[in-house]
Each structure stands twice: as structure tokens, then as C-alpha cells.
Amino acid sequence: MEVDQAIRGSDDMRLKTKYNNAIYVIQRALALYSIEEVALSFNGGKDSTVLLHLLRAGYFLHKGEQSCSNGGLTSFPLRTIYFESPSAFPEINTFTYDAASRYGLQLDIIRSDFKSGLENLFKANPIRAIFLGVRIGDPTAVGQEQFSPSSPGWPPFMRVNPILDWSYRDVWAFLLTCKVQYCSLYDQGYTSIGSIHDTTPNSLLCISDSSGHKEKFKPAYLLSDGRSERAGRVKKCSPISQSSPVAEDGLDDPESQVKRMRTGSAIAVGDEIL
Numbered sequence: 346m347e348v349d350q351a352i353r354g355s356d357d358m359r360l361k362t363k364y365n366n367a368i369y370v371i372q373r374a375l376a377l378y379s380i381e382e383v384a385l386s387f388n389g390g391k392d393s394t395v396l397l398h399l400l401r402a403g404y405f406l407h408k409g410e411q412s413c414s415n416g417g418l419t420s421f422p423l424r425t426i427y428f429e430s431p432s433a434f435p436e437i438n439t440f441t442y443d444a445a446s447r448y449g450l451q452l453d454i455i456r457s458d459f460k461s462g463l464e465n466l467f468k469a470n471p472i473r474a475i476f477l478g479v480r481i482g483d484p485t486a487v488g489q490e491q492f493s494p495s496s497p498g499w500p501p502f503m504r505v506n507p508i509l510d511w512s513y514r515d516v517w518a519f520l521l522t523c524k525v526q527y528c529s530l531y532d533q534g535y536t537s538i539g540s541i542h543d544t545t546p547n548s549l550l551c552i553s554d555s556s557g558h559k560e561k562f563k564p565a566y567l568l569s570d571g572r573s574e575r576a577g578r579v580k581k582c583s584p585i586s587q588s589s590p591v592a593e594d595g596l597d598d599p600e601s602q603v604k605r606m607r608t609g610s611a612i613a614v615g616d617e618i619l
């Protein structure tokens with residue numbers, strides 16, 4: 346299996362540990378639920394791209410087919426759900442459709458809100474667990490663990506988060522080591538992708554050009570401080586966000602950080618907050 350071989354051949358011990366732990370979570374989930382009962386939540390972003398390749402590796406290792414050649418991996422019968430929004434970047438949509446066809450995913454495109462989309466999906470399919478590319482540091486990760494039941498008020502299912510403890514650097518180490526394709530926007534300076542209305546390239550990757558020509562940006566993997574990953578994401582309008590924009594260094598303002606610290610926790614490894 347090409348991804349598994351790439352990681353095992355790498356001398357990046359940290360990446361190996363992250364990979365092994367994520368594969369362990371995936372294999373535990375696949376031991377608990379049948380392949381018909383699980384789904385991948387995929388949105389073409391870098392985190393869900395990592396998750397897709399980990400799931401392929403975990404599934405084929407689980408099946409005991411370590412010696413598969415590339416040709417044997419074209420079909421991966423995993424139900425994959427994509428909530429497509431009218432304000433998604435075209436590059437994200439194209440990447441998502443291409444990935445689904447390249448890896449033989451069963452793609453369900455849902456054009457409604459998350460909750461009712463999931464409710465309708467569950468009426469027609471026996472899904473009990475959904476894999477997500479959520480990482481600590483994402484606003485939605487607060488309070489989550491590798492296995493977290495869905496929140497009260499949501500349809501009942503298990504959220505499985507194999508890369509919860511991965512940092513920005515881990516994500517790029519994986520994508521580059523495994524030489525897998527990712528959405529082209531990341532090579533244009535986007536470091537985290539929301540909608541066309543709230544996402545710009547990360548200004549920390551801007552290449553200064555005195556000629557006044559169009560701005561150019563370095564690729565996302567060159568961002569040195571993962572804490573600034575969301576610097577290109579404009580905050581949604583709310584009384585708090587209007588008065589407290591994202592700071593120059595990409596970190597939230599101190600007030601919202603304190604709020605988050607009351608309910609969440611942070612792990613520091615070297616100079617990076619996971």
C-alpha cells in the first residue's frame with residue numbers, strides 16, 4: 346500500500362507515531378462498525394485529504410491486503426459525504442469530484458444544512474459512525490475526543506476523529522511524504538479554506554513585489570507557524586468578531602482565547618500549540 350510504504354520508509358519519527366496512532370483509531374472503528382455503517386466526511390480540504398489516505402491505508406491493512414499494488418486500490422467502497430455549498434471554491438469542488446472518481450469513493454453530495462442532510466442520509470443508510478478531519482485548534486474541536494458521540498440535538502452517530510492531535514506541520518509532512526494530490530488552492534497561499542466569501546490567501550505567505558504587479562503567495566506548506574493557519578479566514582460577523590479581528594499573527598484575540606481556554610485544553614509540542 347503506497348501510503349503505508351511511504352510512511353514506513355520515512356525517517357520522520359514524529360510522523361510515524363502520528364500515522365500509527367491514527368491507523369489504530371481507524372482500525373478500532375472498523376472493528377466496531379461494518380464498512381456499510383461508516384462514512385467519511387470529505388470537503389476537499391487538506392485535513393480531509395489526509396483522512397482519506399489514512400482511511401484507505403487503514404482499510405486495506407484491516408483487510409490484510411498489505412501487498413496490494415496501486416492497481417488493486419482503485420476501488421474503496423467507502424460512503425463519502427460532501428456538503429456542497431453554492432459559495433464553495435470551484436477548485437474545491439473539482440478536487441472533491443476528482444478524488445472521488447480516482448479512489449472509487451461512493452460520493453453523496455448533500456446540498457442542505459449539516460443536520461437535516463445527515464437526518465435524511467440516516468433514513469436511507471445504516472450509518473453509525475462518521476470519520477472527520479477535525480484537529481485540536483479547529484474551532485469545532487473543543488471538547489471532542491477521538492471517539493465523540495454527536496452533540497445533543499444532532500442525529501445519533503459516533504464522530505471518529507483520527508487526526509485530532511495532528512498539527513498543521515504534521516498534515517503537511519504527511520501530504521508531502523506520501524506525495525498525494527491536494528487541492529490546488531494550497532499552492533496559491535491558502536492555508537485553511539472556507540467559502541469564497543470568507544477566505545483569502547494567508548498574508549504571511551505573501552511574496553513582496555515592488556513592481557506593483559498582482560500579489561504572489563508561497564505554498565501553504567511553507568507556513569512556518571501553524572498557529573497562523575486560519576489567518577486567511579475572515580471571521581463571521583458577530584458582536585465579538587466585529588470588535589476583535591484576527592490578530593496579525595493569526596491567533597485569535599486574547600479575550601476569545603481565554604474563553605476557549607475555559608472550555609478546552611492545549612498541548613504544546615516544541616514551539617507549536619496542537
Ligand SMILES: Cc1cc2nc3c(=O)[nH]c(=O)nc-3n(C[C@H](O)[C@H](O)[C@H](O)COP(=O)(O)O)c2cc1C
Nearest residue numbers: 386428459463475477485494495496497499504539
Ligand atoms: C459530518 C458532520 C458531523 C457533525 N456533527 C456535529 C455535531 O455532532 N455537533 C456539532 O455541534 N456540530 C457538528 N458538525 C458541525 C461542525 O462542528 C461545524 O460546525 C461544521 O463543520 C462547519 O464548520 P465551519 O464553520 O468551520 O465551516 C458536524 C459537521 C459534519 C460535516
Ligand SMILES: Nc1ncnc2c1ncn2[C@@H]1O[C@H](COP(=O)(O)OP(=O)(O)OP(=O)(O)O)[C@@H](O)[C@H]1O
Nearest residue numbers: 386387388390391392393427428477478479537538
Ligand atoms: N462541507 C463539508 N462537507 C463534508 N465534510 C465537511 C465539510 N466541512 C467540514 N467537514 C468535515 O470537517 C473536517 C474539518 O473541517 P476543516 O475545514 O477544519 O478542515 P479541512 O477543510 O479538511 O481543511 P482546511 O482547514 O484546510 O480547510 C473536514 O476535514 C471534514 O471531515
